[in-house]
Amino acid sequence: MNIKQRTKRRKLVLSIAPVLVIASLLLGLMAGSVPVALEDIWHALTARGDSPQDTIVFDLRLPRVLIGLLTGACLAASGAILQGVMRNPLADPGVIGVSSGAGLAAVITMVLLPQFSYLLPAAAFLGALLSSVIIYTLSWDKGASPGKIVLAGIALNALIGAVMNGVMVMYSDRIQAVLPWLSGGLNGRSWHHLSFMLPYAAAGLLLSFLAIKPVNLLMLGDDSAKLLGQKVETQRMLLILLASLLAGTAVSVAGLIGFVGLIVPHAIRLMIGDDYRYLMPASILGGAALVALADTAARTVLDPVELPVGILLACLGAPFFLYLLRKRSNWR
Numbered sequence: 001m002n003i004k005q006r007t008k009r010r011k012l013v014l015s016i017a018p019v020l021v022i023a024s025l026l027l028g029l030m031a032g033s034v035p036v037a038l039e040d041i042w043h044a045l046t047a048r049g050d051s052p053q054d055t056i057v058f059d060l061r062l063p064r065v066l067i068g069l070l071t072g073a074c075l076a077a078s079g080a081i082l083q084g085v086m087r088n089p090l091a092d093p094g095v096i097g098v099s100s101g102a103g104l105a106a107v108i109t110m111v112l113l114p115q116f117s118y119l120l121p122a123a124a125f126l127g128a129l130l131s132s133v134i135i136y137t138l139s140w141d142k143g144a145s146p147g148k149i150v151l152a153g154i155a156l157n158a159l160i161g162a163v164m165n166g167v168m169v170m171y172s173d174r175i176q177a178v179l180p181w182l183s184g185g186l187n188g189r190s191w192h193h194l195s196f197m198l199p200y201a202a203a204g205l206l207l208s209f210l211a212i213k214p215v216n217l218l219m220l221g222d223d224s225a226k227l228l229g230q231k232v233e234t235q236r237m238l239l240i241l242l243a244s245l246l247a248g249t250a251v252s253v254a255g256l257i258g259f260v261g262l263i264v265p266h267a268i269r270l271m272i273g274d275d276y277r278y279l280m281p282a283s284i285l286g287g288a289a290l291v292a293l294a295d296t297a298a299r300t301v302l303d304p305v306e307l308p309v310g311i312l313l314a315c316l317g318a319p320f321f322l323y324l325l326r327k328r329s330n331w332r
Contacts, residue, residue, distance in 0.1 A: 079261025183256070189253065211276075214235045257309060
């Protein structure tokens, strides 16, 4: 692909992505067991009353859709950062153990310390950060190369998975409260969850734009980045912590939703290339739209049964990822 074609494709993707976000927001507010018209949505947002439609839109659907948008944006930004830092298009929060760390902290809180269930979001967030610190420490040997970090992440993932399964086996009578969270879903999410998530998500997404330049330089390789005056190890550690902040924020509220951090940045990279000046904003918008649309489908397609969005994304993500790999040679 020549420069002119790539520039045209970048403009097209960055033009379509905001439209998809707006469309996913409106569709999430309209669709459901009780359909709501656009004029009722407008009334609920501008002149809220006590009508059933206003309650459905403002109290039930709006916080859920906004959380879905933030969750997708955080997971996609986290995946994009990790793929750049690792120089590996298959890296994502699940690969290096960040999501697993958050999951273990949540399981321990819900199973062993149910009296502190109100601290679940904070526990999951701290679990994600702690796992990233452990991975970086384990991979350190006069520096932490991307390969060592991935290997340490795989090992920690296996250990965390074993501990998590052990806890659930030992306390099998209490795991019913855990299973929906482990599946990943937005059912029952409210303004309370959004108020907890918003400061961390806003800070993480803002910092992700500041990370564009260092990620672009790290993509050149450690030696080239050092020649350009970059403190490679410091930047890599800070970027991994930022990715953990983003992933931990999403997981703490939405549960273990997978494939977003892997699929979205990888798909966009295949379309517009590796330049993070375009890849980062496109990934954030694409991830937001994907989770919001998937959650709307998960709660409406099988109505009145609601499918956790994490299960739906896993079912769609795996074959779509294989399709992208097959088509990669045609997109270059």
